[in-house]
Amino acid sequence: MILNKNKLLAVLVNYGDEQLNYLVEVVSGLKRFKYFEVTIIVQSNIPLDIEGIDTVNVITLEDYQLLPLTCRKVIWNNRNNYDVFLYGENDHLFLEKHVEKHLEYEKILPENRITGLIQFEENENGRYYPGYHHHFDWKYNSVETYKGLKFAHFFNTHQASFILSRAQLFKINKSFDFNSLVEDAPLSFMDKVLNKLKKTIKKPLKYPNNYSVKCKVNTDVYDYGGMKKLICISEFEDNLIHHLPNIYIDGLRGRNKFRSREDRMNNALKKLLKK
Template identity: 65%
Template sequence: MKLLAVLVNYGDEQLSYLEQVVAALKRFKKYEVTVIVQSNIPLEIEGVDIVNVVVLNNYQLLPLTCRKEIWKRKDEYDVFIYGENDHLFLEKHVDKHIEYSSFLPENRIPGLIQYENDGGDFYYVGYHSHFDWDYDSVEIHNGKKFAYFSNTHQATFILTKKQLEKVGNTINFEKLIRYKPFYLYNNFANSIRKKFKKPIVEPFRYSLKCKVNTDVYDFGGMKKVICISEFEDNRIHHLPNLYIEGLKGRRKLNSDEDRMRFALQKMLKN
């Protein structure tokens, strides 16, 4: 199968992570992998097939150029990956995505969840603030259990050609979705509204960079679900491990392994 991976890079601070990500992609054995990097600076990294140096007034929109590059090449590949330069794709991520997509309903799409690891425990950077699992969302498909996690951001996406076409028929794949009132589109907001018996009208805002992947999951016509019965296969490593200690201004997040383990046990039991 032909696989296109389009990665975003800004500056030279994280080039060591980009090198790891590209090397891992090029080690895939079942896929013919092409790697394109959208960058604001020239790059010479082994394994990168194309570097597109992009000049923008607002570099928060640099990740969006990855979606444009994917859409331009939608007829040339079977599987498509978007990723930030510090998220480590493994071949099993693609294997599992294709496997799950073969039996999930067409209005479901398999996703990943980010983690950091300091050599000991795992930390889940998206599992903070009000974000949580929807404990009533557990579904069984082909003997495997899936559930919905309210933070759809994972700094990446994987799409089959069929899924890419479905998203592209639902939204303009080359543009970001304009924000809508929180209560109009977010299931988690609706649950909060019912609990407190009042409307939530503030928009729930992912950053422009985050929306490059969250738009796909929130507006692309498919509900993102994560396979919880094979949870370890569906985690993706955020290589810098910045959130564990709150380095470089990142807020230290309450997302430890015990909290995740308890949530998974609860859902799998139910």
């Protein structure tokens, strides 16, 4: 019997019924956690009857792009009731090691650092990384070492999810209102021109991408929360999260594979680990 489990609140967003099979898998995975007492709340535009979900809040909105933001509000309202907080879309498969590693890294990193995850897709031909596209890349001079582990910054802060300890949640809310989206600083005319000429960009701009409203639910945390987002590259496999639909690697629904090939990522990691 495991005593004194950390209380974890997982708040997931669901829209429509097209991806309920993935939501079932995500919920089932969370409920299999051994070392955390997991409560699952789902913010949805439709009623749900899925085993393992503790609460379904059916939300009516004029603009459902704002449905993910309601997850942040649920987390903030429960800020004193849980030790760890998790947000995710209905098709990203959380593993217990994601949470364990996040808390482990928090203990060894400075307070102005926070770790995140890298999305991946996989099929019989290998692995793809949807976030590793267009001009996004690693910051190769960002490698930092703590307790023998190496970390680096990846410019695309979108991962359709986040994991926060209670201390990190309170720290972020000091930087911006956790219940609201941060208004991005507008790009200058020249920045917009440079963004169109992505091949010429050697360094991403200060505001490399005005993320969509849906994406900003997690990118705000990393871009404006007062902590630099790092990925543990020496334990890279432990910090990957599976985007279950595999729509980018398989080219489904008109999605392109971008430049997110497995060999590109492997070469980048070799370069980073030499730093």
